[in-house]
Amino acid sequence: MTDPTPTASPPLLAIRGLSKAFLGVQALDGVDFTVRHGEIHALLGENGAGKSTLIKTLTGVYQRDAGTVTLEGRAIAPRGVEEAQRLHIGTVYQEVNLLPNLSVAENLFLGRQPMRFGLVDRGAMRRRARAVLMPYGLSLDVTAPLGRFSVATQQIVAIARAVDMSAKVLILDEPTASLDTQEVAVLFKVMRTLRSRGIGIVFVTHFLDQVYALCDRITVLRNGRLVGERRTAELPRLDLVAMMLGRELEAAAHRIALPADDAEEDARPPLVRFRGYGKARSVEPFDLDIRPGEVVGLAGLLGSGRTETARLVFGMDRADRGEAAVDGRAVRLRGPRDAIQLGFGFCPEDRKKEGIVGALSVRENIILALQARQGWLRPLPRRRQEEIADRFIRLLDIRTPHAEQPIQFLSGGNQQKALLARWLATEPRLLILDEPTRGIDVGAHAEIIRLIERLCADGMALLVVSSELEEIVAYSRRVVVLRDRRHVAELRGGEVAVDRIVAAIASEPAVAGEPRP
Amino acid sequence: MIHRFLPLLVTSAVLVVGFLLCAAQFPNFASLRVVGNLLTDNAFLGITAVGMTFVILSGGIDLSVGAVIGFTTVLLAVLIEQGGWHPFSAFAVALAVAGGFGAAMGAVIHVFQMPPFIVTLAGMFVARGLGFVLSTDSIPINHPLYAELGDLALRFDGGGKLTLPALLMLGVVAAAVVCAHWTRFGANLYALGGNRQSAELMGVPVGRTTVAVYALSGLLAGLAGIVFSLYTGAGYSLAATGVELDTITAVVIGGTQLTGGYGYVIGTFIGVLIQGLIQTYITFDGSLSSWWTKIAIGVLLFVFILLQKGLLAVWTGRGGAPAEA
Ligand SMILES: Nc1ncnc2c1ncn2[C@@H]1O[C@H](COP(=O)(O)OP(=O)(O)O)[C@@H](O)[C@H]1O
Ligand SMILES: [Mg+2]
Numbered sequence: 001m002t003d004p005t006p007t008a009s010p011p012l013l014a015i016r017g018l019s020k021a022f023l024g025v026q027a028l029d030g031v032d033f034t035v036r037h038g039e040i041h042a043l044l045g046e047n048g049a050g051k052s053t054l055i056k057t058l059t060g061v062y063q064r065d066a067g068t069v070t071l072e073g074r075a076i077a078p079r080g081v082e083e084a085q086r087l088h089i090g091t092v093y094q095e096v097n098l099l100p101n102l103s104v105a106e107n108l109f110l111g112r113q114p115m116r117f118g119l120v121d122r123g124a125m126r127r128r129a130r131a132v133l134m135p136y137g138l139s140l141d142v143t144a145p146l147g148r149f150s151v152a153t154q155q156i157v158a159i160a161r162a163v164d165m166s167a168k169v170l171i172l173d174e175p176t177a178s179l180d181t182q183e184v185a186v187l188f189k190v191m192r193t194l195r196s197r198g199i200g201i202v203f204v205t206h207f208l209d210q211v212y213a214l215c216d217r218i219t220v221l222r223n224g225r226l227v228g229e230r231r232t233a234e235l236p237r238l239d240l241v242a243m244m245l246g247r248e249l250e251a252a253a254h255r256i257a258l259p260a261d262d263a264e265e266d267a268r269p270p271l272v273r274f275r276g277y278g279k280a281r282s283v284e285p286f287d288l289d290i291r292p293g294e295v296v297g298l299a300g301l302l303g304s305g306r307t308e309t310a311r312l313v314f315g316m317d318r319a320d321r322g323e324a325a326v327d328g329r330a331v332r333l334r335g336p337r338d339a340i341q342l343g344f345g346f347c348p349e350d351r352k353k354e355g356i357v358g359a360l361s362v363r364e365n366i367i368l369a370l371q372a373r374q375g376w377l378r379p380l381p382r383r384r385q386e387e388i389a390d391r392f393i394r395l396l397d398i399r400t401p402h403a404e405q406p407i408q409f410l411s412g413g414n415q416q417k418a419l420l421a422r423w424l425a426t427e428p429r430l431l432i433l434d435e436p437t438r439g440i441d442v443g444a445h446a447e448i449i450r451l452i453e454r455l456c457a458d459g460m461a462l463l464v465v466s467s468e469l470e471e472i473v474a475y476s477r478r479v480v481v482l483r484d485r486r487h488v489a490e491l492r493g494g495e496v497a498v499d500r501i502v503a504a505i506a507s508e509p510a511v512a513g514e515p516r517p
Numbered sequence: 518m519i520h521r522f523l524p525l526l527v528t529s530a531v532l533v534v535g536f537l538l539c540a541a542q543f544p545n546f547a548s549l550r551v552v553g554n555l556l557t558d559n560a561f562l563g564i565t566a567v568g569m570t571f572v573i574l575s576g577g578i579d580l581s582v583g584a585v586i587g588f589t590t591v592l593l594a595v596l597i598e599q600g601g602w603h604p605f606s607a608f609a610v611a612l613a614v615a616g617g618f619g620a621a622m623g624a625v626i627h628v629f630q631m632p633p634f635i636v637t638l639a640g641m642f643v644a645r646g647l648g649f650v651l652s653t654d655s656i657p658i659n660h661p662l663y664a665e666l667g668d669l670a671l672r673f674d675g676g677g678k679l680t681l682p683a684l685l686m687l688g689v690v691a692a693a694v695v696c697a698h699w700t701r702f703g704a705n706l707y708a709l710g711g712n713r714q715s716a717e718l719m720g721v722p723v724g725r726t727t728v729a730v731y732a733l734s735g736l737l738a739g740l741a742g743i744v745f746s747l748y749t750g751a752g753y754s755l756a757a758t759g760v761e762l763d764t765i766t767a768v769v770i771g772g773t774q775l776t777g778g779y780g781y782v783i784g785t786f787i788g789v790l791i792q793g794l795i796q797t798y799i800t801f802d803g804s805l806s807s808w809w810t811k812i813a814i815g816v817l818l819f820v821f822i823l824l825q826k827g828l829l830a831v832w833t834g835r836g837g838a839p840a841e842a
Contacts, residue, residue, distance in 0.1 A: 098719065100711060
């Protein structure tokens with residue numbers, strides 16, 4: 001993509017020397033960042049690099065310590081989101097989930113409701129809400145509370161709201177985290193349309209494929225500093241990763257070594273065995289064995305029943321049919337407590353809602369599951385807690401000033417690592433990971449995979465849900481493919497490959513009544 | 518669609534059933550006169566409860582309203598009786614003081630990020646204390662205008678009438694419904710109660726809205742104070758003790774979530790009427806201690822909170838299939 005603006009006119013958005021510090025953390029240190037008319041500009045960097053802080057400082061959520069921002073040559077300094085919106089800068093923040101208690105239409109138009117005779121014109125609001133959602137192929141009851149829809153739908157509504165407000169600049173901070181491939185494709189189409197209209201788009205993502213599919217330019221941050229700005233076409237992937245990490249990434253193509261002989265493996269008794277296990281309106285009955293030291297992947301589209309399967313295995317949802325056995329003995333999983341007692345661990349997909357306890361420190365979050373298993377009446381000695389926390393902070397490279405930092409102040413990827421640490425600390429026999437690398441950068445990714453490999457060698461079994469097929473293929477010994485809430489295929493050994501998974505997902509035409517084009 | 522209004526429907530059903538039961542037991546219960554009195558007797562409560570609804574919708578609480586009512590009645594009595602002010606001037610001052618007091622509490626809550634419970638609890642003591650500083654005795658208000666305003670009413674056949682307090686309450690409720698659902702301020706309140714951080718990131722002016730909602734609650738408590746002084750014809754610093762709890766009760770019975778973000782003004786109005794109905798029943802019965810009112814309301818409150826918890830679980834779609842198109 002060529003730069004459509006003549007060099008003489010000022011760039012759409014120019015940030016110069018932007019700095020922002022939080023108590024003791026220099027989150028941004030003299031960063032320059034330029035967005036031109038009609039470009040999609042990827043803002044990249046590891047977790048904690050300062051991407052979200054840059055966006056929030058730019059849009060007035062935080063006040064900057066130093067630096068200038070100009071929009072089409074005019075200096076701006078928004079003191080709040082409202083002011084940024086009035087300057088036609090629309091933003092989807094990383095953690096925003098809109099407001100579950102308001103209707104879809106109210107969420108879309110909050111603060112800019114169509115008015116008539118001094119009052120909100122609710123009819124016009126509904127009509128315009130439907131129109132705004134049209135390009136996303138989303139036709140839903142716009143008067144229903146947003147909280148009733150799936151995370152993905154909520155995310156699309158958040159994007160639609162920002163897009164509708166961004167006459168000049170659109171900022172998306174990891175918007176694709178909870179979307180499936182099809183939804184991402186729709187989003188990209190919308191972004192391309194906006195680009196052709198001359199709008200500048202800032203796009204934060206951890207998916208390098210998306211960067212190369214879509215973005216014209218790349219700016220990389222590391223530890224709050226600018227590393228550089230490049231044209232995407234002139235920056236090979238390996239160089240980009242090196243820019244992000246500040247070192248060569250030796251583990252980029254890491255793959256867990258498979259045990260040589262599948263047949264021999266299968267003869268071993270499984271750690272857990274499910275037969276005809278299922279729950280009405282959640283997942284059709286399925287059979288599943290997981291052996292010690294084995295990684296089993298769950299693949300399928302969003303909503304295919306992956307997460308539901310994981311929740312059943314962990315007892316978060318109660319099965320209404322079928323049997324479960326651990327070490328050959330029948331067990332009943334009436335809740336996570338039962339599962340934890342059996343040595344299961346579970347890292348949920350929505351870490352905000354089900355995982356981290358924001359106000360507690362990193363240490364307390366890490367020892368939570370261990371403490372729960374041994375009972376609250378027998379507290380772990382403080383020294384031991386600190387040992388465990390420090391070990392995992394080092395092991396997983398959790399970026400935090402110290403173990404006593406409230407976890408809510410960590411960046412998303414680091415929260416995810418702390419959550420993983422919580423379960424690893426219990427040395428589980430079976431660990432269930434739901435989207436473990438969502439919102440995690442490449443470096444941490446490789447570290448986590450290495451760690452998983454070590455634990456598997458020690459006999460831990462893993463059940464992993466992921467939307468990233470390449471990732472699943474990289475570490476799974478077996479892959480269960482789901483479609484429409486049913487386990488439709490089980491691939492093993494040499495069959496584990498991306499195209500085989502895709503074929504299994506697509507092997508049957510979907511049932512009629514699919515909502516999206 | 519239906520179940521969004523379910524708490525409201527249940528509350529309304531309780532009111533209707535309760536009224537029918539009363540009417541079945543006492544032949545002259547179902548009359549315009551009884552309904553008119555019900556509205557008049559509970560006017561100050563209804564007006565205060567509207568302000569409380571807004572505050573609770575925004576995710577806060579205002580414990581100072583009872584004390585502000587008491588303070589307002591004393592202030593009016595002192596200004597009119599001892600200062601020789603015209604009642605209308607006194608009303609204007611009282612409203613300004615009460616609204617300003619609320620705005621100050623809102624500003625403290627926002628600027629210092631303090632829990633509303635603590636700030637308005639402090640506000641309650643301050644307002645009560647100020648009332649005592651003005652006067653510890655009950656001061657009768659004998660201004661002729663008070664008698665005139667007391668007589669002002671829309672009269673109907675059969676002895677029913679809508680007094681000025683009742684009309685004021687109905688007007689406030691109607692205005693509040695419009696404000697909640699057809700203004701940006703109303704939408705911002707719900708947004709704030711839904712999730713403060715998300716609201717801020719969506720551009721809701723959090724500070725301004727917080728100050729405004731406590732100012733409004735204070736203003737309506739001031740108005741309730743005026744109504745209360747018209748109703749009792751006196752100013753007394755101990756007046757309306759515990760009214761903050763009665764209003765919170767009305768709000769909760771009316772289906773509004775104490776944690777904010779969900780609820781309706783009209784539900785609060787019905788909640789006030791249910792409380793009034795129980796009181797009227799006990800008056801009609803004559804043999805029951807008035808403390809039975811409190812007991813009945815306590816039980817109702819408990820039942821409604823349980824009901825809401827159950828409804829919210831259904832509402833947020835726990836366990837069900839995703840409700841997507
Ligand atoms: N509100 C805050 N208070 C304290 N520290 C913060 C806050 N927000 C971000 N930080 C710190 O600033 C750094 C940059 O974080 P962030 O901008 O979220 O990174 P990114 O979005 O690139 O992952 C991190 O070290 C993070 O811990
Ligand atoms: Mg971020």
